[in-house]
Amino acid sequence: MTGTTLAPARSARAGGGAARRRGRGRAALRAVWAPALLGAALFGAWQLAAAAGATPGSLPSPADLATYLGESVLKSEFWSAVGSTMLSWTAGFAVSVLVGCALGMLAGLNGVVDRLLFPVVEFFRPIPSIVYLPLVILVAGTGRLSVMVLVAGGAIWPVLLQTVAGVHDTDPVLRDMTRAYAFTRRERMRWCVLPSAAPFIATGVRISATISLVVVVTTELVGTGKGLGGVMSTAYQTGSYVVLFGTGLAAAVLGVLLDQALGLLEKRALHWHAAYREGAR
Amino acid sequence: MLEVEGLGHVYRTASGEVEAVRQVDLTVAEGEIVTLVGPSGAGKTTLLRSLAGLLPYSRGEVRLGGDVVRSPHPDMALVFQDYTRSLMPWATVRQNVLLPIRKKVRSRAERDARVDAALAEVGLADAADRYPWQLSGGMQQRVALARGLAYRPKMLLFDEPFASVDAQTRADLEDLVLDVCAHLRMTALFVTHDIDEAAYLADRIVVVSHRPSTVRAVLDVDLPRPRDQVTTKSLPAFAELRSRIFPLLRAESAEATA
Numbered sequence: 236m237t238g239t240t241l242a243p244a245r246s247a248r249a250g251g252g253a254a255r256r257r258g259r260g261r262a263a264l265r266a267v268w269a270p271a272l273l274g275a276a277l278f279g280a281w282q283l284a285a286a287a288g289a290t291p292g293s294l295p296s297p298a299d300l301a302t303y304l305g306e307s308v309l310k311s312e313f314w315s316a317v318g319s320t321m322l323s324w325t326a327g328f329a330v331s332v333l334v335g336c337a338l339g340m341l342a343g344l345n346g347v348v349d350r351l352l353f354p355v356v357e358f359f360r361p362i363p364s365i366v367y368l369p370l371v372i373l374v375a376g377t378g379r380l381s382v383m384v385l386v387a388g389g390a391i392w393p394v395l396l397q398t399v400a401g402v403h404d405t406d407p408v409l410r411d412m413t414r415a416y417a418f419t420r421r422e423r424m425r426w427c428v429l430p431s432a433a434p435f436i437a438t439g440v441r442i443s444a445t446i447s448l449v450v451v452v453t454t455e456l457v458g459t460g461k462g463l464g465g466v467m468s469t470a471y472q473t474g475s476y477v478v479l480f481g482t483g484l485a486a487a488v489l490g491v492l493l494d495q496a497l498g499l500l501e502k503r504a505l506h507w508h509a510a511y512r513e514g515a516r
Numbered sequence: 517m518l519e520v521e522g523l524g525h526v527y528r529t530a531s532g533e534v535e536a537v538r539q540v541d542l543t544v545a546e547g548e549i550v551t552l553v554g555p556s557g558a559g560k561t562t563l564l565r566s567l568a569g570l571l572p573y574s575r576g577e578v579r580l581g582g583d584v585v586r587s588p589h590p591d592m593a594l595v596f597q598d599y600t601r602s603l604m605p606w607a608t609v610r611q612n613v614l615l616p617i618r619k620k621v622r623s624r625a626e627r628d629a630r631v632d633a634a635l636a637e638v639g640l641a642d643a644a645d646r647y648p649w650q651l652s653g654g655m656q657q658r659v660a661l662a663r664g665l666a667y668r669p670k671m672l673l674f675d676e677p678f679a680s681v682d683a684q685t686r687a688d689l690e691d692l693v694l695d696v697c698a699h700l701r702m703t704a705l706f707v708t709h710d711i712d713e714a715a716y717l718a719d720r721i722v723v724v725s726h727r728p729s730t731v732r733a734v735l736d737v738d739l740p741r742p743r744d745q746v747t748t749k750s751l752p753a754f755a756e757l758r759s760r761i762f763p764l765l766r767a768e769s770a771e772a773t774a
C-alpha cells in the first residue's frame with residue numbers, strides 16, 4: 236500500500252507521546268539552558284578567533300554583528316525589509332497550508348484522487364523549487380505572486396503528504412461511531428476526520444513553515460532583490476560583509492521565532508493529544 | 517422488534533474469502549434483553565456491525581420494527597467494544613454525548629436536558645466538562661452508554677462493552693445496564709464471550725459457534741428480576757444455566773482446534 240499512495244509510513248509526532256511526557260520539568264530547563272550555553276560558547280570562540288585574527292578577513296566578529304544589529308533595529312529600513320520578507324512568507328506559507336490541506340483531504344478521502352495525484356506528487360516533490368525561479372520571474376515578474384508560487388512549489392509537499400497520512404489514520408471504530416450515530420458529512424469532517432489528522436497536519440505545517448522561509452529568502456537573494464534576502468544581495472555585491480552576515484543572522488532568528496510560535500500554537504490546538512495532555516487533575 | 521433471518525457474512529480479502537458468519541437467525545422482542553455469547557473470534561463483532569447497518573452483509577435479512585436494515589437505523593444505538601477508540605478524545609464528555617443528537621433535537625434547551633439526564637442516569641453528572649481521557653476506563657464506558665441513551669433508540673446493541681475493565685467495575689456496569697434497561701424499558705442485544713455475564717443479564721441467551729458462526733442454542737433464562745450480583749449468581753438455576761452453556765462453547769473449541 237505505502238508504495239502506491241501518498242501516505243508516508245507514520246508521523247514521528249503521532250508516535251512519540253510517552254517520551255515527550257517523561258520528566259517534563261527538568262527537561263524544559265535543560266532544553267533552555269543547554270542550547271543557550273552551547274550558543275554562548277560558540278559565539279565566544281568565534282569572538283576570540285576573530286580578535287586573534289584567525290578568521291577569514293571578510294567574516295565579521297560577533298561583536299561587529301551585534302553592533303550592526305543593535306543599530307539596525309532602530310532603523311525603519313530594517314523593519315521594512317523584515318516586513319516584506321514576513322509578508323511573502325505569510326502569503327506563500329498560507330497558500331501551501333491551504334492548498335496542501337485541501338488536496339491532502341481529497342486524496343485521503345478518495346482513492347481515485349490519491350492514485351491520480353500520487354505520480355504527480357512523486358515527480359515534483361524532489362525538485363528544488365528554486366529551479367523554477369527564472370521561468371516564474373520571466374512569466375510573473377519579481378512581485379509577490381512569483382514568491383508565492385515558488386514557496387508553494389517547495390512547501391506544499393509536507394502538508395499534503397502529512398494530511399493524507401492523517402486522514403488514513405482515522406480510527407475505523409470512530410468512523411463506525413459517526414455512521415452509527417448518523418453524523419452528517421460535515422460533522423464527520425469537523426469531529427472525526429480533521430481532528431484525527433490534526434497531529435499529522437501539525438507536523439507537516441511546522442516543516443512547511445521552515446521550507447517557506449528558506450525559499451522566500453533564497454528567492455529574494457537571487458531573484459527579486461526585496462526583503463532581507465534583497466538586503467543581503469546588495470551587501471554582497473558592495474562587499475559590506477557586516478550587513479550581509481548581520482542580515483543573515485536576523486533571518487535565522489526570524490526562522491527560529493516563527494517555528495517556536497507555531498510550536499506553541501500546535502500545543503494549544505492539540506491539548507487533547509497524548510503528547511500534550513496535562514498531568515492528573 | 518429485531519428480526520434476523522439467515523444472516524451470513526463473508527469477508528473478501530486479498531488472500532481469499534473469510535466466512536465470519538454462516539447462518540444466524542434470532543429475534544429480540546420489545547423490552548427484552550438478549551445476550552449473545554460465543555468464543556473469541558466467532559464473528560460476534562461482524563454480526564453486530566451487520567445488525568447495526570455498518571457492514572453490508574452477504575446473505576439474509578435484518579429487520580428492525582419492520583424496516584429492513586441496510587444502513588444505520590435511527591432507532592438503534594451502539595456501545596462499542598473499545599471505548600478508548602469510540603469516544604472522541606478532542607471532545608468533552610458533554611460534546612461526546614451531545615453531538616449525535618444535534619440534528620435530532622432542534623431545541624438547545626431540550627438537547628442539554630437530554631444530555632444531563634443521560635449523564636445523570638450513568639452517574640456522571642459531574643464529569644460533563646472533562647475529557648474522556650481524564651476518566652477511568654469504567655467511567656469512559658459509562659460515557660459511551662450515556663451517548664447511547666441520549667440518542668433515545670428503541671434498541672441498544674452492546675459489543676462486549678466490559679471486556680477491558682476490572683471485575684468489580686464490570687459488575688457495577690452490568691448492574692447499571694440492567695437498571696437503565698428496566699428504567700427506560702430498553703430493548704437490548706448484548707454480545708459477550710463471558711458466560712456469567714450472558715446469564716446474569718439475559719432474558720434469553722443465544723449461543724453461537726466458533727467461526728463461521730451459526731446459532732448453537734437459544735436458552736430461556738428464568739432467573740427472577742431484579743437481579744443481584746450475589747444472590748442471583750448463587751441460585752441453583754444460575755449454576756444450571758452455566759453448566760448448559762459451558763459445554764456448548766467447549767465442544768466448539770475442541771472441534772475448532774481438532
Ligand SMILES: Nc1ncnc2c1ncn2[C@@H]1O[C@H](COP(=O)(O)OP(=O)(O)OP(=O)(O)O)[C@@H](O)[C@H]1O
Pocket residue numbers: 527528529534535536554555556557558559560561562563676709727
Ligand atoms: N475486515 C476483515 N477482513 C477480513 N476478515 C475479518 C475482518 N474482520 C474480521 N475478520 C475475521 O472474521 C472473524 C470474526 O471476527 P470478529 O471480529 O467478528 O470476531 P469476534 O467474535 O468479535 O471476536 P472477539 O471476541 O475477539 O471480539 C475473525 O476470524 C477475523 O479474523
Ligand SMILES: [Mg+2]
Pocket residue numbers: 560561562597675676
Ligand atoms: Mg469482537
